Amino acid sequence: MPLHYYLIFSALLFAVGLAGALTRRNAILVLVGIELMLNAANLNFIAFWRYSPDPNAIQGILFVIFSIAIAAAEAAVGLALIISIYRHYKTTNLEKMDSLKG
């Protein structure tokens, strides 16, 4: 199976995540869209690693492992920020969060 199947699937997943992150009103779903985009990038890493001339080099796998760790940290901090903002504004609607102070 050629490599571009995986790459196009990954591009589709990225586009779905991007569309969600750009259009949804709820801050949590925007974060979910960003997670989907990160996952699409990880899939690209793995696909390129698998189809590389020397698959016994494991840099691709290690890159994805580090990327997963960073994405997990990002999700934790992002959701904590959303909870903190919710406490302030009593909403997670992004269109109502329109001031930086107070």
Place this chain on the structure above:
Amino acid sequence: MQAAFAIIAALTLVSAIAAMSLRNLVHCALCLAVAFAGLAAMYLQLDAQFVGFAQVLVYIGAVAILVVFAILLTRSGQPVPHSVVSRSWIAGVAIAVLVFCVLTRVILSSSVSQRSLPAKPSPTVREIGNQLMTWYVLPLQVIGLLLTAATIGAVIIAMNERKSAGGDHRVTADQGHGHGHLAAPTGLNEGNATSIASETGSESPAHYPQPEREREVLAK
């Protein structure tokens, strides 16, 4: 091989689209978990077993559950009366479609993408561990530091208004204003703080005084 790829790809895409478009946020979180599972299956199909199981553990086990917790804590589980997409949703979808078209064009015109599958690699977990402990030991430590900082930061961000919510309450009680809705988040904060603190082990309440002081100064 082809059939397995088609099934997994269709499942992942449908659940990703559902996660991005359903009205009920809890359903969105469940569809997100299905999409992550599909991606894990895709990793397994690409002979990256370790990454596949890391995906199951981290994304399905932690991130999806964290999203569910956030949805329940912010009480956005019930459907909203107004539209769930923003006013400029046409522009957002157009940008996403444009990005997809550009990516597809580049992928299809590249010579790399026609590469066929090389022989099956054999990266064992032992090899990955060896590499992590020798050549990649510095990035590993940096990641450890980052995760520690992110965990402590998440706990502090999510609970720094716990005392100050009480402080606000006290101030309003002193001034005689009735901010009855401030009482509700206090219990919410406690539940959240304990749930996160139980994840990270013991968290000392030493972080409280500073934000509270800042809050009171700001309040004045």
